[in-house]
Amino acid sequence: MRPEEAFRTLSGDFYTRSLQPGPTEDTLILNMGPQHPSTHGVLRIVLELDGEYIVRAEPVLGYIHRMHEKMGEVKTFAQYLPNMGRVDYLHALAWNWAYVGAVEKLCGIEVSERAEYIRVITAEMNRISSHFVWWGAYLLDLGAFTPIMYAFDDREWLLDLLQIVTGSRLTYCYFRFGGVSDDVTPEFIEGTFRWCERMRSRLPMYKALVTDNIILRKRCEEIGPIDLDMARRYGATGPVLRGSGVAYDVRRAEPYSVYDRFHFEIPVGKAGGDAMDRYLVRMAEMEQSLNIIEQALRRLPPGPVMHEKAPKRLKAPKGEAYFAVEGARGKIGVHLVSDGGKNPYRVKLRAPGFSNLSLFSELARGVLLADAVSILGSLDLVIPEIDR
Amino acid sequence: MNVLGIHIAVELIQIVVAVVAFLAFIGVNVLVLVLMERKVAGRFQRRPGPYEVGPHGSLQTLADAVKMMAKELHTPRGADKVLFWAAPIVTFAPVVVSFMPIPFGPKYLTGWEVNLGVVLILAFASLGVFGICLAGWSSNNKWSLIGAARAVAQSVAYEIPLLLSVLAIAFQVGSLNLSEITAGQGSWPWQWNVAVQPLAFFIFVVSMLGETNRAPFDLPEAESELTAGFHTEYSGMGFGLFFMAEYAAMVVVCSVGTVLFLGGWKGPVFDGPWWFLAKVYGLLFVMMWFRWTFPRVRFDQLLNINWKWLTPLALLNLLAVAFLVKVV
Numbered sequence: 167m168r169p170e171e172a173f174r175t176l177s178g179d180f181y182t183r184s185l186q187p188g189p190t191e192d193t194l195i196l197n198m199g200p201q202h203p204s205t206h207g208v209l210r211i212v213l214e215l216d217g218e219y220i221v222r223a224e225p226v227l228g229y230i231h232r233m234h235e236k237m238g239e240v241k242t243f244a245q246y247l248p249n250m251g252r253v254d255y256l257h258a259l260a261w262n263w264a265y266v267g268a269v270e271k272l273c274g275i276e277v278s279e280r281a282e283y284i285r286v287i288t289a290e291m292n293r294i295s296s297h298f299v300w301w302g303a304y305l306l307d308l309g310a311f312t313p314i315m316y317a318f319d320d321r322e323w324l325l326d327l328l329q330i331v332t333g334s335r336l337t338y339c340y341f342r343f344g345g346v347s348d349d350v351t352p353e354f355i356e357g358t359f360r361w362c363e364r365m366r367s368r369l370p371m372y373k374a375l376v377t378d379n380i381i382l383r384k385r386c387e388e389i390g391p392i393d394l395d396m397a398r399r400y401g402a403t404g405p406v407l408r409g410s411g412v413a414y415d416v417r418r419a420e421p422y423s424v425y426d427r428f429h430f431e432i433p434v435g436k437a438g439g440d441a442m443d444r445y446l447v448r449m450a451e452m453e454q455s456l457n458i459i460e461q462a463l464r465r466l467p468p469g470p471v472m473h474e475k476a477p478k479r480l481k482a483p484k485g486e487a488y489f490a491v492e493g494a495r496g497k498i499g500v501h502l503v504s505d506g507g508k509n510p511y512r513v514k515l516r517a518p519g520f521s522n523l524s525l526f527s528e529l530a531r532g533v534l535l536a537d538a539v540s541i542l543g544s545l546d547l548v549i550p551e552i553d554r
Numbered sequence: 555m556n557v558l559g560i561h562i563a564v565e566l567i568q569i570v571v572a573v574v575a576f577l578a579f580i581g582v583n584v585l586v587l588v589l590m591e592r593k594v595a596g597r598f599q600r601r602p603g604p605y606e607v608g609p610h611g612s613l614q615t616l617a618d619a620v621k622m623m624a625k626e627l628h629t630p631r632g633a634d635k636v637l638f639w640a641a642p643i644v645t646f647a648p649v650v651v652s653f654m655p656i657p658f659g660p661k662y663l664t665g666w667e668v669n670l671g672v673v674l675i676l677a678f679a680s681l682g683v684f685g686i687c688l689a690g691w692s693s694n695n696k697w698s699l700i701g702a703a704r705a706v707a708q709s710v711a712y713e714i715p716l717l718l719s720v721l722a723i724a725f726q727v728g729s730l731n732l733s734e735i736t737a738g739q740g741s742w743p744w745q746w747n748v749a750v751q752p753l754a755f756f757i758f759v760v761s762m763l764g765e766t767n768r769a770p771f772d773l774p775e776a777e778s779e780l781t782a783g784f785h786t787e788y789s790g791m792g793f794g795l796f797f798m799a800e801y802a803a804m805v806v807v808c809s810v811g812t813v814l815f816l817g818g819w820k821g822p823v824f825d826g827p828w829w830f831l832a833k834v835y836g837l838l839f840v841m842m843w844f845r846w847t848f849p850r851v852r853f854d855q856l857l858n859i860n861w862k863w864l865t866p867l868a869l870l871n872l873l874a875v876a877f878l879v880k881v882v
Contacts, residue, residue: 196696203781218700218853309769309850315599381770381849535700536779536852 193221200229204307204539207549211526213538220538223530225523231553238513243269243480244343246510251337253515254551256296259289259332260493261500261515262341267422267489268500269343273482278473280466281345282424287358287462288328288340289491290455294365295324296494297448304445304543305376308385313376320368323361330354344476355463362456369453377449386442390529390541393438400528401521404496405451406545409435409444416492428461430454441544448546482506495519495546517551569654572666576653584801588615590835591842598846625790630694633787637692642788642795645685648678649802656809657733659819659827664733671732672720675810676713679765682803683709686774686784689796693787701783704853705767705774711860712764712771718868719757722875723747723814732810736818741825746817751875755815757868759840762807764860766800769845773853808837 199210208229214222234253238246250265251258263285270277277285298321302314325335331350332340340346376382392402392410407414413432417425433450435443484506490499496518503512522545530538589604589612596603604611629635655671657664668674683705690702724730726747727738739746748755764771775783785796812818812833821829851859 194696204779215700218704305849309772310848311595312599312846315601319600379849381851384855385849385852534852534854536850539779 192216198538200226204542205549206303206542206547209523209547209549209552211538211542213530213535215535218535220530220533220535223527223538225526227523228553230550232550234554235513235515238510240509242508243482243510246513247342248337248339251334251339252550253517253554254493254495254498254519254548255336256299256548257289257292257494257498258336258338259285259292259340260491260498262338263289263423264489264491264493264498264500266341266343267491268487268502269480269482271489272485272487272502272504273343273477273480275344275476276473277423278345278470279424280349280469281471281473283462283466284331284346284350284471285341285423286425286428287350287459287466288331288338288346290458290462291324291328291358292338293494294452294455295321295328297452298324300448300494300543300546301372304546305382307539307543308382310376310382313372316368316372320365323364327354327357327361330357342472342476343480345470345472347471349471350466355466358459358463362460365452365456369449373449377445383442385536385540386445386544387440389441389533389537390544391438391440392525392529396525396528400524402496402525403518403521404493404546405444405447406496406522406525408432409439409447409544411435411437411439411443416490416497420490422489422491424462425458427465428458430458441540444544444546480508482508482510490516493518495548495551496522515554517554519545519547519549519552523547523552569666572654573650576650579653580650580798580802580805583805584798585615585619587801587804587838588618588797590838591845594839594842595846598843619794622794623791627792628789630787632694634692634694637688638787639792641685641689641692642792642799643685644688645682646795646799646802648681648685649799649806652678652803652806653809655732656806656813657736657818658809658830660825667731667733669729669731672724672730672735672810672814675806676717676720679803679806680709680713682799685799689788690784693784695787697780697782698784698786701774701780701786704780705784707853708764708767708771708773708856711857712761712864715757715860715864715868716761716765718865718872719754719761720810720814722751722754722868722872725872725875725879726750728879732813732818736813736820739817739820741817741820741822743817746815748815751815751871753867753871754875755811757864757871758811758815759837760864761860762811763841763844764856766803766807766841768800768804768841770848770851771856772845772850773856804838804841805834808834808841811837 194215196213196215197210198213199205200208205211210226210229212224212226213220234249237249247262247265250261253261269275298317302317305313328338329335331348331354332338333348392406394410394412397407397410397412403414411434413434415432416422418432431454433447433454435447482504484504486501486503488499488501490497492498497516498518499516501514501516502510505511526542526545529541533541592614593603604614607613607617629638652675654666655664655668655674686705687702690698690705723735727735729735743749767774775785780786785793788796812830816833819825819827819830
């Protein structure tokens with residue numbers, strides 16, 4: 167159903183125009199959003215309700231469309247870089263990486279080894295901070311007010327650490343073509359070790375306090391099951407796909423950077439995974455990210471953070487390049503087409519949230535309003551990334 | 555005739571005095587409770603809570619109250635004006651009356667000595683949902699309507715186990731008069747009714763959360779689902795009255811719980827209203843504790859808990875109590 171159809175409810179001529187009942191007599195058209203507490207931003211969902219059961223649900227997008235792809239065409243390669251922190255503000259470094267990676271691939275720029283390790287460390291830290299926001303917000307959707315404060319408390323530490331090296335707390339612009347902008351400091355390394363240690367005691371506490379809570383389990387289990395076929399049809403990636411039992415992780419499936427040098431597991435749910443599986447996958451991913459961070463910190467090689475051969479002024483050859491990384495929400499892809507000029511000819515951003523949101527319409531059919539909120543939360547959406 | 559007239563006049567004056575006193579009591583208690591709620595929430599969430607207005611933020615709720623009273627009362631387009639503004643009053647007024655038969659302390663600290671005190675409170679507590687229903691209907695807002703529908707289903711459902719658990723105590727004591735129920739209990743915790751009927755107390759506590767729409771049963775105003783539920787469209791004191799009614803209703807159910815199960819104003823030393831208030835606030839703290847710890851249940855789960863567990867359990871409990879009272 168298209169949104170216009172949802173509102174094609176007027177009948178009669180100009181003078182006798184009145185509202186027409188929905189397809190069945192007892193349904194009610196309801197706008198969820200764009201200003202609604204649990205659509206996390208400016209997503210609007212047109213719902214048709216039968217009592218509290220959802221008959222149809224149609225997301226309406228574009229409220230925060232900022233023409234990111236068009237902006238790519240009118241800016242030089244380097245000027246476009248800061249945009250990447252704004253596409254998905256929660257996992258900004260992954261977008262940094264996807265774009266920088268695509269440019270490096272296009273121009274054949276090499277990256278210094280130390281920079282690769284720093285990229286891994288910071289991107290994984292950013293992934294944890296993103297999962298923390300999801301965790302807090304999801305529980306807020308389910309009506310638990312307290313966990314988000316704990317999540318943000320832990321995230322605060324993390325942002326303080328990232329601030330030391332990147333200089334910003336949310337919309338990072340840290341990666342450069344051929345390396346990263348600044349080297350890590352001893353303070354950062356020591357602080358990160360201590361933070362990892364703290365996290366190892368915090369995560370079991372969250373499990374005991376929140377994950378094992380019976381009300382939470384009842385709100386998540388058997389809610390919004392996604393089977394393999396469905397995930398494939400909509401192109402779901404990230405924890406949404408892994409929650410359904412597919413161990414597809416770009417870090418492992420198409421290894422980039424130095425990810426092939428670390429030991430980490432890819433947590434998966436069961437086939438036909440529900441909201442609880444997606445929840446557990448993300449919680450387990452935080453732990454795996456901690457493993458990666460610790461390994462990378464221990465093995466951090468010396469050297470410059472920018473490759474010596476990295477060009478001062480970028481000259482992109484004619485051609486195209488595609489580079490994908492694993493973001494907190496799934497596969498982030500940047501496809502660049504260059505005509506040899508100083509701007510990209512075309513930039514295509516593949517946002518994982520967009521595909522994951524597409525699942526919602528089908529998942530929400532026939533469930534209760536409260537379950538729809540739970541499903542929406544379990545997809546972990548960042549609206550600016552979807553609208554781009 | 556004249557004697558009867560004087561008698562009625564005295565009764566009326568007594569009621570008026572009691573209502574005014576209870577209004578003041580509610581006002582003060584709501585101010586304290588809201589501050590307490592925010593401070594408790596703050597402690598639970600590793601933050602200090604309100605801190606700016608007055609020492610340790612103690613005047614914060616007063617400032618909020620002034621703000622609320624000064625705000626514009628806005629009626630949404632298409633709303634039924636009369637019903638829309640009647641609803642907060644209809645919700646708030648019965649709560650005030652519910653305080654009448656509660657014995658806050660020995661002798662004079664009861665608003666109105668009634669033999670059917672428990673019944674009066676339950677009757678007026680059920681009236682509150684009428685106001686919520688009106689608010690949801692007259693707001694001309696679909697979220698409000700859903701919230702109101704939820705409130706009605708929930709209140710009707712949770713009144714039943716509440717009533718059954720209260721009846722168990724009434725059977726045991728042989729009275730519906732709250733003062734007599736207090737008098738039937740001793741000073742020490744093991745002499746209270748909770749020691750005799752822990753199951754009834756448990757059922758009472760769960761259904762009192764459902765009855766007052768408190769988390770984890772706060773579905774009529776579930777903000778992440780229904781924005782603000784039945785009071786979405788209310789501003790200023792319209793919202794303020796709903797807010798006050800909610801907190802006052804919390805005080806009422808906790809008071810009833812205290813009288814029925816926790817010995818009322820009796821305590822190990824120095825019987826008096828302070829014991830009563832301490833116990834009420836203890837129960838209120840437990841309610842806040844629940845709210846800041848648990849996620850919200852889903853609506854069908856809420857009704858399932860009630861119809862499949864609490865009501866049968868309460869019925870069994872009542873049967874057992876009736877049997878024991880008859881036999882012993």
